[in-house]
Amino acid sequence: MSLFSQLEFRYAVYLAADLPPDIGTEVAFAGRSNAGKSTAINALAHRKKLAFVSKTPGRTQCLVFFDMGHHRHLVDLPGYGYAAVPGREQDRWTELISTYITQRKALKLLVLVADARQGITPHDRYLLDWLAPTAKPVHVLLTKADKLTRREAEQALQDASGAIADYPGDISIQLFSGLRKTGVLQAQAQIAKWMKQ
């Protein structure tokens, strides 16, 4: 059975102190708000609304855990890059995400979702820089590839590959479209590879 066929919402976590026990295997999804993260998760899970539970009011600034069965979880990290978030909220967000990213033993793979038209942004770099000392594997989805011509998409892939080349761990990148469902099998295969180890 596919890793993604049994995804179920499990917990929403607002504070680093409330994270569930650090056991099992987790794959976390991160990305700038509006990059297409929820659409990507739904496309991978072949579901329409699953990841949008993370967007219900009050849940936009928390970590959302989805159960994949057999002690595996998909973790939806709150989107970043909203200037509108007040200072205090921003601090809480930074603490929650940085604690999770830097300390979580169960985290086996970070999937970084970036809009192919914007490439790797400074916020994405922050996240990679936090993760760098752990050298954990990262897989980048350049989403909304359907909005680019083939040539533009190839250029975007090349530029983004250059922007992440200095990451010290295993890092891979691909074009993706949650809307057209292109790149779904490739992304699923990458995730399955790290989740099984």
Ligand code: GDP
């Ligand atoms: P999130 O904030 O990162 O979770 O982003 P969403 O998944 O909510 O997507 C933000 C907007 O981009 C929505 O209007 C989506 O319909 C649109 N979108 C997401 N993925 C794609 C894609 O692959 N192609 C296109 N054309 N639009 C997309």
